[in-house]
Amino acid sequence: MKLEEITAKYERPIIGIIGATSPLPGYDSNDAYRLGYKLREVVEKKGNLFTGGVPGVGLDIYRGIVNYCVENGVEDKFFVLFPNIEFEPPKEYFRLAEKTKNGILKVERVGNDMEERRSYVGAVADLLVLVNGSVGTIDEALKGLFLEKPVICLQNSGGAAEVISKFKGGEIEIPLNVNRELIKPFDSISEIVTYLSNEFLSKYGEGAQKWQN
Secondary structure, three states, X not given: OOHHHHHHOOOOOEEEEEEOOOXXXXXXXHHHHHHHHXXXXXXXXXXXXXXXXXXXXXXXXXXXXXXXXXXXXXOOOEEEEEOOOOOOOOHHHHHHHOOOOOOOOOEEEOOOXXXXXXXXXXXXXXXXXXXXXXXXXXXXXXXXXXXXXXEEEEHHHOHHHHHHXXXXXXXXXXXXXXXXXXXXXXXXXXXXXXXHHHXXXXXXXXXXXXXXX
């Protein structure tokens, strides 16, 4: 499916959550679960969420999203961005989706493998939220920054989130010319939610035409 066809299907802003399939030290699955719950609350009035449809951080995030949906009797406003390969996302995604009002998991396919799919993550998202993560996640974050997409980091979650946060502060140098001001490191889920609610989504409301282009 073409990139434009995917983004046209979903109300914007589209928020992508990226992280490790096998999380590195510093990761707390309960934090990811709570973040998923709060992010779904944030997009209740406008917006959608997606992950890469793999185990680890993405699945923990979706568990939180689904819990919010079950408690409130609503749809998940969620999809997975998955490559055009013969495999499907883990069955747990599909089982969780059955609990939501929409009842099915929306799977958007782009790229011929996981590596190529990573190139599209930043292009689909209006903003990325980075939790833990490994080398592939760093690649996704940098590609998003190159496309001038904000990247929010839960910096105490370890892995790529810590690396990108240090890149923002100049503690780590990465040979890529991107706007480091787009990197927003936060220490807590509540800080992320406050930023999204009071700044990012309010800007979206004021300039909705930006997201339609």
